[in-house]
Amino acid sequence: MNTRTRVTIDREAVRQNVASVFARSQKQIFAVVKNNAYNLGMLEMVGTLMEAGVYHFAVAEVYEAIEIKTNFPDSYVLAMNPATQFEVARDYGIALGIPSVDWLKRYQADLSNIELHLKVNVGMNRFGVSSLEEAQAVLEVVQEQQLCLTGLYTHFPLADEPGADHDGQVERFLAIANVVRTQHEFTYMHAENSATIVKHDERLAFCNYVRPGIFLFGYSPIEKMDWLVPSMRMTTEIVEIREVGADEHVGYGTSYTTDQPLRVAVLPVGYGDGVVRGRSALPVLIHGKPYSIISKLFMSHTFVAVDSTVEVGDEVVLYGDGIEIDDITRTGTANNSEQMCARSWRLAHRYL
Structure with a gap:
């Protein structure tokens, strides 16, 4: 384990974000916690969310749903990827998403006593029915x-996506949803992901749940949201300082060459620990002061240009204290979900 690099996850920040989403949406929350709850820790995050009043969860795979139901039997969990573990779903009370008419027809005899959610495809072309005819074919099989x-x-x-036809996708959903919900009674209707919640689209008022993911953990896939509280702080420490002369290379190859003498701090963390190379677009913080990352990030090391006030053993802030995941995302060099999911659990983690 890399104990010099530490990740701190603030559960109170998550609780505050839940309260903010409740207040802005005025709807119940179907929390997306796939991929180990955005790599913040499935059990810790689900427990925190349930303390904050969230009891419904969406994951990608059945094994994730099993983990939640085993530890939190009072939770409600929807596995959204196409599944075939029907006995397991029945035993644990896991709801399954309907990815297509073909899937439903193929497995209709295996689906008794399993709650199902019908997905409508509005343009991603991943899962879901794409027409009213397909949706009504699903209702026929169900009946x-x-x-x-x-x-x-x-x-x-x-x-x-700025300027994209989101409005058209809402209309595609409504063209199907407004018909099928007159023909069938649905307990759970959820369409608004994190980016859609802030649009306050009255056309989706019939949906009784929102389905945020990254908002709950304090990060935004769109513009900066001042009401979100980042939940993760990541720090490391300086293990070596080198005095490098002018016209010297730093790191592998010749991607970085000094144009004058330079003091270089070596950090014991790199892309092997899940710090994406796009992280180098913004500085790190040492004693609250920004310092630039130089050269490329390497598997186990990162190089930072520092001044004479910096010493071996000093703490370096990689994420937090004003340089957040969203800030790196907005440079166009990385994605916030990617940065969170890339982080290795070889690093020391603690929860506040």
Whole structure:
């Protein structure tokens, strides 16, 4: 374990973000916690969310749902990827997403006593029915087989793209949802992801749940949200300082060459620990002062140009204290979800 690099996750920040999403949406929350809750720790984050009043969760795979249901039997969990573990889903009370008419017809005999959510495809072309005819074909199978269809949902892939036709995707959802919900009673209707929640689209007022992911952990896929509280802080320490002369290379190859004498601090962390190379677009903080990353990030090391006030053993802030994941994302060199999910659990973690 890399104990020199430490990750601190603030559970109170998560609770504050939940309260803010509740206040802005005025709806219940279906929390997206796939990929180990954005790599912040599935059990710790689900427990924190439940303390904050969230009891419904969406994951990608059945094994993630099992982890939640095993530890939090009072939770409600939807596994969204196409699944075939039907006995397991029944045993644990896991709801499954309907990815297509073909999937439903193929497995209709296996789906008794499993809650199902019908997904509508509005343009991502990943999962879901793409037309009213397909949606009504699903309703026919549900009625014939007396299946338990309780949910209706979609995903808006253009919600965080400036100038994209998000409005058109909402209309595609409504063209199907407004018909099928007159033909079938749905307990759970969820369409608004993090980027859609802040649009306050009255056309989606019939949805009784929002389905945020990264908002809950304090980060925004769109413009900066001052009301979000970042939940993660990541620090390391300086293990070596080198005095490098002019016209010297730093790191592998010749990607960085000094044009004057330079004091270089070596950090014991790199992309092997999940610090993405796009992180070098912004400085790190040492004693509250910004210092530039130089050369490329390497598997186990990062180089920073420093001054005479910096010494071996000093703490270096990689994320937090005003330089956040979102800031790196907005440089166009990385993605906030990517940065969170890339982080290695070889690093020392603690929860506040």
